Amino acid sequence: MKYVLGTVMSAVAVLTAVAPAATAADSAPAIIGGGTASNAPWAARLFVNGRQNCSATIIAPQFILTAKHCVSGAGTYTFRIGSLDQTTGGTVATGTTITRNPSADIAIVRLDRAVQATFSPLGTTADVRVGQTAQVYGWGATCTNQPEINCQSRVLKVASVTVTSVSCRDFAGALAVCARRGNGITAGGDSGGPMFASGRQVGVASTSDRATTTAYNNITQQRAWIRSVAGV
DSSP, X not given: OOEEOSOOTTSOOOBOSSOOOOOTTSOOOOOEESEEOSOOTTEEEEEETTXXXXXXXXXXXXXXXEOGGGGSSSSOEEEXXXXXXXXXXXXXXXXXXXXXXXXXXXXXXXXXXXXXXXXXXXXXXXXXXTTOEEEEEEOOBSOSSSOGGGGBOSBOEEEEEEEEEEEEEOTTSSEEEEEEESSEEOOTTOTTOEEEETTEXXXXXXXXXXXXXXXXXXXXXXXXXXXXXXXX
16 A cells, blocks of 8 residues: 655545545655755755645755645645754745646746755766665654654654666656665655655655655656756
8 A cells, every 4th residue: 555645734644555636635744764864955845834744855946846746735835945954944935836747746836036055956867777775855754653743753854765666656657766665764744855866866755655665756757847847
């Protein structure tokens, strides 16, 4: 059984065996296991109507990359950018325009102003391969034995995973990078967060069974679309 990785504001996990339409409410409780991130200046925490929701990255001065199911509903989307602590530091900016990929579980949010930051370096197909160790980042749930809303991570977490496929499927049915648990695994609230391989972002968190496997939209296959929206 796979889960959408957004947090559940009602503290009830959303089960998704097949991908039905998700809403922004499918989000609230970070990575289970893993460790605390020490260097992630491109990281962004997504809040919906002021409540913690998903993870994301800043990829250009006015553009955030995240999962489409994190921004599929109505509401005010704000981001804390460039801080490892979701409650303080960095820069806070508000989303003004959302461009959702028509066939993949990714979206790009335009901010209300340009932000000075270190932008996430986007990878190509050469940067990710089966058997490779990759790093995944997020603020999602740190537990499975209680409602995820009760075990949100205040600080950004990171875990190592092993790539098992570069052509599996994300929540929307598009090409994904799938990986098995290393020293940790993604959970609710990690949606939209990045997978890094070869020092570059190659994926956006989409689904996980919150125990052994996770799927990230393969953004190396979406570079033309990303460039058309954000210019990178």
